[in-house]
Amino acid sequence: MTQLGLFADPAGGPAGLRYTDNFIEAATEQDLIGGIAALPLQRFQFGAFEGNRRVASFGYRYDYSLQRLAEAEPIPDWVLPVARQVEAWAGLTEGSVRQVLCTAYDAGVGIGWHRDKPHFKEILGLSLGSPCKFRFRRRSGDTWERHTLEALPRSLYMMDGEARSQWEHSIPPVEAPRYSITFRTMKRA
Numbered sequence: 001m002t003q004l005g006l007f008a009d010p011a012g013g014p015a016g017l018r019y020t021d022n023f024i025e026a027a028t029e030q031d032l033i034g035g036i037a038a039l040p041l042q043r044f045q046f047g048a049f050e051g052n053r054r055v056a057s058f059g060y061r062y063d064y065s066l067q068r069l070a071e072a073e074p075i076p077d078w079v080l081p082v083a084r085q086v087e088a089w090a091g092l093t094e095g096s097v098r099q100v101l102c103t104a105y106d107a108g109v110g111i112g113w114h115r116d117k118p119h120f121k122e123i124l125g126l127s128l129g130s131p132c133k134f135r136f137r138r139r140s141g142d143t144w145e146r147h148t149l150e151a152l153p154r155s156l157y158m159m160d161g162e163a164r165s166q167w168e169h170s171i172p173p174v175e176a177p178r179y180s181i182t183f184r185t186m187k188r189a
């Protein structure tokens with residue numbers, strides 16, 4: 001093992017975080033944005049609360065009132081080619097992505113600190129439309145370890161390992177409309 005393997009470079013960010021720019025072509029980005037904009041998006045509901053981002057879930061959705069996963073509409077055909085591309089990049093078996101979340105953030109909208117639900121395993125996210133600061137934090141004694149990923153439009157990130165299980169993530173209010181497609185695999189028993 002090299003020294004880099006022994007001593008994680010803090011500038012490299014959380015272990016288990018992968019990122020790549022230009023994952024899709026600009027024309028594909030426009031098609032995907034069009035697909036998301038045409039969905040019957042709903043303000044994100046968590047129990048009695050409502051977030052400002054607008055979402056549509058496919059495959060499964062998390063019901064915050066019942067605190068469990070519920071079945072949702074199948075992953076739309078127009079998302080499947082990019083879902084297959086995401087699986088190939090991540091080294092996942094075709095069909096591993098079982099949940100897709102399409103999200104629209106208007107300017108001034110973000111997402112607060114959270115970790116994704118434990119029912120899911122790997123989390124991958126495609127950024128569309130405008131850049132965002134994808135922030136990570138992890139408790140370290142009395143303070144927080146922090147890392148910010150500048151997620152460009154058409155880029156893909158993956159959270160696995162510590163990035164997924166130990167670090168929380170959030171996005172501060174975006175400056176221009178941003179869309180994302182989140183691809184999630186299910187925890188295997």
Ligand SMILES: O=C(O)CCC(=O)C(=O)O
Binds near residue numbers: 103126127179180182
């Ligand atoms: O928009 C994104 O890329 C992140 C979405 C997210 O973290 C979530 O919906 O849990």
